[in-house]
Amino acid sequence: MAQSYSAFQYRMGSGFPGEIARTHPQTWVEPGLNDVTNPVQFFGQAVLINTAANSYRGIIATDTGITAINGIAARPYPIQPQTAPGVYGAVAFGGLILPPPGEIAIVRQGYVMVPVVGTPTKGGAVFVWVAATAGANVQGGFQATSSGSTAAIANCKFNGPPDANGIGEVIINLGF
Numbered sequence: 001m002a003q004s005y006s007a008f009q010y011r012m013g014s015g016f017p018g019e020i021a022r023t024h025p026q027t028w029v030e031p032g033l034n035d036v037t038n039p040v041q042f043f044g045q046a047v048l049i050n051t052a053a054n055s056y057r058g059i060i061a062t063d064t065g066i067t068a069i070n071g072i073a074a075r076p077y078p079i080q081p082q083t084a085p086g087v088y089g090a091v092a093f094g095g096l097i098l099p100p101p102g103e104i105a106i107v108r109q110g111y112v113m114v115p116v117v118g119t120p121t122k123g124g125a126v127f128v129w130v131a132a133t134a135g136a137n138v139q140g141g142f143q144a145t146s147s148g149s150t151a152a153i154a155n156c157k158f159n160g161p162p163d164a165n166g167i168g169e170v171i172i173n174l175g176f
Contacts (some may be wrong), residue, residue, distance in 0.1 A: 018043025118144025
């Protein structure tokens with residue numbers, strides 16, 4: 001049987017959406033329930049707490065006034081989509097994967113790999129897209145610049161520019 005190999009010709013990618021980048025004592029990950037009404041749509045998405053349902057929910061269009069998030073959906077390892085099509089079509093290597101219903105892991109403080117639109121700088125401000133998904137702008141996804149469809153997130157900062165696949169590192173700090 002012939003073996004198949006893959007090679008990274010230039011630079012290996014930084015990581016996968018929702019991957020915990022650094023596992024040191026300051027990283028807080030906790031389990032929670034994925035909200036039934038407004039579920040988390042992909043690993044690496046900004047999330048808020050739905051206190052009425054005791055769950056974590058994805059960002060929705062009415063969240064324009066938020067200034068902080070309650071966490072980032074963490075990617076469990078290993079994970080593979082149940083079917084070939086994912087949240088936004090076919091799932092490419094390192095692409096966005098729909099979390100299953102039920103329990104979900106949330107990074108409440110630490111370093112997480114996330115899809116980023118734009119080119120942030122180290123220590124740069126973090127914005128979350130709150131409008132409906134349009135093109136590269138995904139609802140609940142991270143942005144490097146402000147626009148009328150983003151909310152500035154005070155408890156996060158970027159840790160440098162993203163890789164060639166648009167995956168960058170966000171630092172979340174709840175500060176409580």
